[in-house]
Amino acid sequence: MPLPSVDIPTTPLARPVSMASATPISPSIPPLATLSAIEQSKRLAAYTAVDKHILPEHKVIGIGSGSTVPYVVERIVSQGAELNKDRVFIPTGFQSKELIVLSALNLGDVDQYPTIDVTIDGADEVDHELNCIKGGGACHLREKVLAEAAKTFILVADYRKNVKYLGTNFTPGVPIEVVPFAYAKVLQNMHHILGSPRATLRMAVAKAGPVVSDNGNFIIDAPFDNGQMKEPLGIMARIKMLTGVVEVGLFCHMAQAAYFGNQDGSVTVKRKVEKGKIEEAVIAAGGQF
Ligand SMILES: O=C[C@H](O)[C@H](O)[C@H](O)COP(=O)(O)O
Incomplete structure (x- = not known):
């Protein structure tokens, strides 16, 4: 089925009306x-x-x-x-x-x-x-x-x-959400069992300590080499089997x-x-x- 052509306006759309507060916290979208x-x-x-x-x-x-x-x-x-x-x-x-x-x-x-x-x-x-x-x-x-x-x-x-192939331009690695008390164990698993020796705990920028997800969990970023990233489903399944892992940022x-x-x-x-x-x-x- 043919896709429609896209008409991109050159003027900004009406600013969204805030139901939450008088001062919207997200920036308006420029022209x-x-x-x-x-x-x-x-x-x-x-x-x-x-x-x-x-x-x-x-x-x-x-x-x-x-x-x-x-x-x-x-x-x-x-x-x-x-x-x-x-x-x-x-x-x-x-x-x-x-x-x-x-x-x-x-x-x-x-x-x-x-x-x-x-x-x-x-x-x-x-x-x-x-x-x-x-x-x-x-x-x-x-x-x-x-x-x-x-x-x-x-x-x-x-x-x-x-x-x-994944990992070509995006180099921090595969994001892995983990329950906080299991992070050191999962990091060790990533380094020694899963083949990601450079996996790290993601640290916050404007806060001391780690990034905390909307679900109260920590994030590990696990880079894999190009060969491994040719089979993302296999990597995803192996990481997901680790106890303490909540979800893996590979969508296969x-x-x-x-x-x-x-x-x-x-x-x-x-x-x-x-x-x-x-x-x-x-x-x-x-x-x-
Ligand atoms: O956790 C964040 C999400 O997976 C984003 O959808 C992803 O990082 C892409 O974001 P952006 O559109 O800013 O590149």
Whole structure:
């Protein structure tokens, strides 16, 4: 089915109405002309994915985390209040919950809505089989729950995230959420059993001590060499078997499609076609698929 062309506005959309406070805590989204090339690419990917996958019949929508997702919400808001009033939006963490509330969209949770029509989320990197690394922002536990709950799971990212094998440009490693009291044991397991000798506990930047996830857990980042990353499903399964691990930021064979905004205004689309085969195509700038 042909993808629609994407009309990117050059003026900012109406500022979201805050239901939570008089002073919105998330920044307003600037006009396209003032965005960097990377931000334009993220917005292009997000707009294209929303236009293709968030349809009038979709009533329960999962909203992922990261710096690309605000553009997803911006495009959904632009579909209009009439369509959005009957929808409920499920967040993957604090950031997306704030985005939903500040955009005056209806907030729900996955325990109320365990079946989601479509979840759209960012990614740290996506390989040629639509496997991806997620968790650069420590949100991958809830993100994976929303990905699994969704009938359709879609990724959006800029062109730097589109790789053949995971770990090409995203080098910190595979994010692993662990219960705090087990972190040293899991780190030892990563170093000596799982083949990631440089695995480290993720430390906070504006706080003393480790990063603490929205679920109160710690994050370990575990780099693997290129050969190992050719089989992400195997790595994911082995890490997940370690006691103390809550979730692994490798999402294998979960996404139906990934949209990457390119510097020239085109969008690369990787999508699952028949029998799990992945097809890659490019939507020309302002053009058709
Ligand atoms: O934990 C964070 C999430 O997995 C993000 O979706 C991922 O890090 C990508 O974020 P961004 O769109 O900022 O590159």
